[in-house]
Amino acid sequence: ENILEGKPVVYRQIVVPQPGPKEYCTDSGLVVPSISYELHKRLLSAAERYGLTLERRLEMTGVCASQMTLTLLGGPNRFTPKNLHQRPTVALLCGPHVQGAQGISCGRHLANHEVEVILFLPNFVKLLDSVTSELTLFIKTGGKQVSSIKDLPDTPVDLIINCLDCHENTFLMDQPWYRAAAEWANQNRAPVLSLDPPVSGQGHAVEAKWSLSLCLPLPLAEGAGRVYLCDIGIPRQVFQEVGIKYHSPFGCKFVIPLHSA
Amino acid sequence: ENILEGKPVVYRQIVVPQPGPKEYCTDSGLVVPSISYELHKRLLSAAERYGLTLERRLEMTGVCASQMTLTLLGGPNRFTPKNLHQRPTVALLCGPHVQGAQGISCGRHLANHEVEVILFLPNFVKLLDSVTSELTLFIKTGGKQVSSIKDLPDTPVDLIINCLDCHENTFLMDQPWYRAAAEWANQNRAPVLSLDPPVSGQGHAVEAKWSLSLCLPLPLAEGAGRVYLCDIGIPRQVFQEVGIKYHSPFGCKFVIPLHSA
Numbered sequence: 001e002n003i004l005e006g007k008p009v010v011y012r013q014i015v016v017p018q019p020g021p022k023e024y025c026t027d028s029g030l031v032v033p034s035i036s037y038e039l040h041k042r043l044l045s046a047a048e049r050y051g052l053t054l055e056r057r058l059e060m061t062g063v064c065a066s067q068m069t070l071t072l073l074g075g076p077n078r079f080t081p082k083n084l085h086q087r088p089t090v091a092l093l094c095g096p097h098v099q100g101a102q103g104i105s106c107g108r109h110l111a112n113h114e115v116e117v118i119l120f121l122p123n124f125v126k127l128l129d130s131v132t133s134e135l136t137l138f139i140k141t142g143g144k145q146v147s148s149i150k151d152l153p154d155t156p157v158d159l160i161i162n163c164l165d166c167h168e169n170t171f172l173m174d175q176p177w178y179r180a181a182a183e184w185a186n187q188n189r190a191p192v193l194s195l196d197p198p199v200s201g202q203g204h205a206v207e208a209k210w211s212l213s214l215c216l217p218l219p220l221a222e223g224a225g226r227v228y229l230c231d232i233g234i235p236r237q238v239f240q241e242v243g244i245k246y247h248s249p250f251g252c253k254f255v256i257p258l259h260s261a
Numbered sequence: 262e263n264i265l266e267g268k269p270v271v272y273r274q275i276v277v278p279q280p281g282p283k284e285y286c287t288d289s290g291l292v293v294p295s296i297s298y299e300l301h302k303r304l305l306s307a308a309e310r311y312g313l314t315l316e317r318r319l320e321m322t323g324v325c326a327s328q329m330t331l332t333l334l335g336g337p338n339r340f341t342p343k344n345l346h347q348r349p350t351v352a353l354l355c356g357p358h359v360q361g362a363q364g365i366s367c368g369r370h371l372a373n374h375e376v377e378v379i380l381f382l383p384n385f386v387k388l389l390d391s392v393t394s395e396l397t398l399f400i401k402t403g404g405k406q407v408s409s410i411k412d413l414p415d416t417p418v419d420l421i422i423n424c425l426d427c428h429e430n431t432f433l434m435d436q437p438w439y440r441a442a443a444e445w446a447n448q449n450r451a452p453v454l455s456l457d458p459p460v461s462g463q464g465h466a467v468e469a470k471w472s473l474s475l476c477l478p479l480p481l482a483e484g485a486g487r488v489y490l491c492d493i494g495i496p497r498q499v500f501q502e503v504g505i506k507y508h509s510p511f512g513c514k515f516v517i518p519l520h521s522a
Contacts, residue, residue, distance in 0.1 A: 009342045009343055009345075010342075011342070013342075028341055028342050029342070030342055050397055050398055050401055051394045051397050051398050052398060053316065055314065055316055055317060056316060056317065056319075056320040058317075059317040059320045059321050059494070060320050060321070060324055062494075063321055063324055063325070063494070063515065064324070067515065070513035071513070073513075074513075075513050076512065076513055076514075078513070079512040079513040080289055080512060081270045081271075081272070081274075081289050081290070081291055081512075082270055084270075108494065108496060109494060111496070112492065112494060112495075112496060112497070112509055112511075113492075113509055113511060113512070113513060114508070114509055133312045136311055136312050137311055137312050137313060137496060138496075140311055140496035140497070140498040140499050141496040141497060141498070142496075142497060142498060231373065231374075233320070233323075233324070233369065233370060233373060234373075235369060235372070235373060235398060235399075235401035235402040235403075236373070236401070236402060236403060237401040237402070237403060238401050247375070248373055248374055248375055250373075250374060251337065251340040251341065251342075251374070252331035252332070252334075252335075252336050252337055252339070252340040252374060253337075254324065254328065
């Protein structure tokens with residue numbers, strides 16, 4: 001045993017007011033507690049009051065989620081000039097809500113990096129402003145947009161990104177477009193990345209291989225697959241304002257894997 | 262020699278209307294031409310018209326520049342829980358302009374990742390809105406802000422990030438705060454990263470070891486050091502609108518090194 005030791009490492013650097021039913025830890029053993037959706041929402045609202053607007057969050061989430069996706073698709077080995085004729089295909093399934101807008105932002109960054117993106121977004125007469133503005137930018141990539149499941153590929157894609165769910169409206173799940181999209185995803189056999197999935201009481205309509213949670217994890221069900229966490233740029237004192245003692249668990253990364261503690 | 266070959270690789274995938282005096286290439290040999298500041302400005306304006314606002318650009322530039330900085334500071338080896346008592350120190354020198362705002366955004370993300378950030382920003386009665394909003398967020402990290410060179414460290418820091426220059430106003434260089442900050446940087450002996458440096462006719466007041474250019478490089482002088490390029494999320498068709506034929510040179514990355522061709 002080594003007698004010369006540095007200061008003891010504190011592994012519990014994040015303390016939340018009402019610890020959720022689940023705890024995670026990082027590769028280096030830092031504890032990351034889950035929080036309730038209500039607290040998560042208050043944290044995002046507090047950040048917005050200081051200017052970390054939804055628009056900024058959409059951009060940052062899009063960048064970090066696309067970085068994770070590019071790694072999942074094969075990273076530097078797959079994305080070389082010599083491979084340009086083998087562009088990977090990603091099906092992006094989005095509902096008409098903020099989670100959908102996050103997905104479209106991710107889709108733009110993927111399409112910018114020569115990924116073949118097919119965006120499914122159901123037809124609605126009026127969309128949220130945040131969805132419309134992401135869509136305007138996405139269309140400029142030349143990425144494909146469809147509103148009917150029939151126009152999604154019959155053959156397996158390389159990856160499905162699931163942004164069908166939102167945190168507040170579970171009625172969505174009963175809508176025909178939602179059911180059709182979920183069924184398509186389950187039949188396609190491509191691995192699924194869920195972006196910002198909700199805590200689901202009823203289980204997940206689409207089982208994910210990976211899930212990416214934002215800033216602090218919700219207590220996710222098993223169907224969420226392997227959980228990753230995304231830094232969305234909230235300063236420490238904003239965490240404090242909603243009662244969370246926070247030190248970044250991210251090290252030099254912006255997306256890290258979490259493990260059930 | 263290998264007879265079985267794939268399609269020939271096209272290395273000149275970016276074609277600009279008036280090629281600048283300099284050409285760069287990526288690690289994999291793709292040619293990246295430089296463009297004039299005027300064309301760069303038109304490109305950003307076109308992107309803004311489609312909703313890629315200054316605010317979004319600030320967030321994305323901040324994230325990507327901080328990712329590059331975290332790598333320069335030592336990456337995963339430096340940022341482990343066991344190293345928390347050895348936090349690296351970064352001096353961030355910002356002028357009162359958009360380039361300064363980009364720097365402050367980068368500073369927030371660095372401070373969020375447990376880097377000790379000391380922001381120098383000269384005192385002005387009225388600041389640009391974009392600078393004020395970045396500042397509001399930065400202050401919440403607990404990062405330090407000073408307006409006098411006297412309050413910057415006497416001893417070498419780990420890295421200096423230079424955001425003193427803007428592209429349009431070279432008169433800045435004659436102001437006392439600018440000269441004092443440049444002199445401090447040159448005396449500190451820490452390596453310098455220049456963020457979005459201008460094409461400088463008069464040479465650089467602060468010599469950089471690295472420079473990070475945004476979206477397409479300007480023809481930078483020798484004093485800019487090793488040039489890196491940052492993806493800021495502009496879709497291909499926006500490039501087309503200002504006459505640039507564009508395919509991403511970034512592969513799966515958001516920041517890549519460039520070499521003089």
